[in-house]
Amino acid sequence: xxxxxxxxxxxxxxxxxxxxxxxxxxxxxxxxxxxxxxxxxxxxxxxxxxxxxxxxxxxxxxxxxxxxxxxxxxxxxxxxxxxxxxxxxxxxxxxxxxxxxxxxxxxxxxxxxxxxxxxxxxxxxxxxxxxxxxxxxxxxxxxxxxxxxxxxxxxxxxxxxxxxxxxxxxxxxxxxxxxx
Numbered sequence: 001x002x003x004x005x006x007x008x009x010x011x012x013x014x015x016x017x018x019x020x021x022x023x024x025x026x027x028x029x030x031x032x033x034x035x036x037x038x039x040x041x042x043x044x045x046x047x048x049x050x051x052x053x054x055x056x057x058x059x060x061x062x063x064x065x066x067x068x069x070x071x072x073x074x075x076x077x078x079x080x081x082x083x084x085x086x087x088x089x090x091x092x093x094x095x096x097x098x099x100x101x102x103x104x105x106x107x108x109x110x111x112x113x114x115x116x117x118x119x120x121x122x123x124x125x126x127x128x129x130x131x132x133x134x135x136x137x138x139x140x141x142x143x144x145x146x147x148x149x150x151x152x153x154x155x156x157x158x159x160x161x162x163x164x165x166x167x168x169x170x171x172x173x174x175x176x177x178x179x180x
Contacts, residue, residue, distance in 0.1 A: 003102075003111045005051075005129050007121050008043045009148065010136040010170075016145035017118050022059075026140050030169045038136055038166045047071060049110040051101075054080050056117030057091070074105055076120055098127050122150040128177075133158060136172040 010027055011017050018024060050069060052060075054077035060068065061084075073091045075083070083091045094101045105113065115124050124130050135148075158175035165171055 001111045003106055003113075004131045005102075005113050005115050005124060006043065006047065006132040006134065007115050007124075007130055008040070008134040009116065009121070010138055011148045012138055012140050012142045012145075014141045014143065015148050016142045017148050018146040019142050020144045022146070024059075026142060027138060029138060029140055030167050032167055036166055038170065038172060039134065039164075043114060043134065044071065047112045047114040049074060049105065049112075050114045050116060051076060051094075051105070051120065052115075053077065053117035053120035055119065057083075061087070071114075072110065074101075076101065076123075098123060098129060102129065118146045118148060121148065125149070125152060125156065128156065131177050133175040134172065135175075136166070136170050139169055 009017060012026065019026060049072040051074045054075060057073070057075045057077075057080075067087070067090055069090065074094045075091055076094055078095050080093055083093065094104065102113075115121055115130065121130070157178040159178050161174040161176055163171060163173050
């Protein structure tokens with residue numbers, strides 16, 4: 001089976017995924033009374049596991065809810081040495097060269113991966129390891145914060161697959177990496 005690394009993330013109009021102090025409240029500025037998931041369930045049906053960075057993991061752990069993932073989660077961190085007992089059967093810590101980390105995850109049978117977290121996404125892009133981008137744009141300017149994209153070695157071209165509008169306000173664009 002072919003492997004695939006997929007980004008599914010929301011960003012502000014000015015390209016930030018968190019506010020200047022890590023705020024995420026802006027993600028809920030558009031009323032969503034029916035709790036439309038904007039493709040999240042479909043994505044989770046496609047993927048085998050998640051790969052996220054330490055900051056994203058810690059952010060999710062701080063949410064006032066049960067662990068939100070039914071799939072295995074691999075947390076990339078060079079500083080985190082263990083996770084709390086409540087996460088031991090849900091999370092595996094990994095670190096090292098991204099290509100080696102991916103080989104290790106693939107050997108465990110996980111081929112379709114959801115890549116999450118700003119620094120993690122940027123690292124995967126620097127190594128040209130992202131195959132698909134699904135970007136939801138919330139109509140707000142944050143003026144600063146954590147950027148989705150960082151510096152790259154050169155151009156990376158993507159093919160536009162589709163655009164959708166949710167809640168009459170949020171645009172979601174899907175892209176596939178053009179290679180060779």
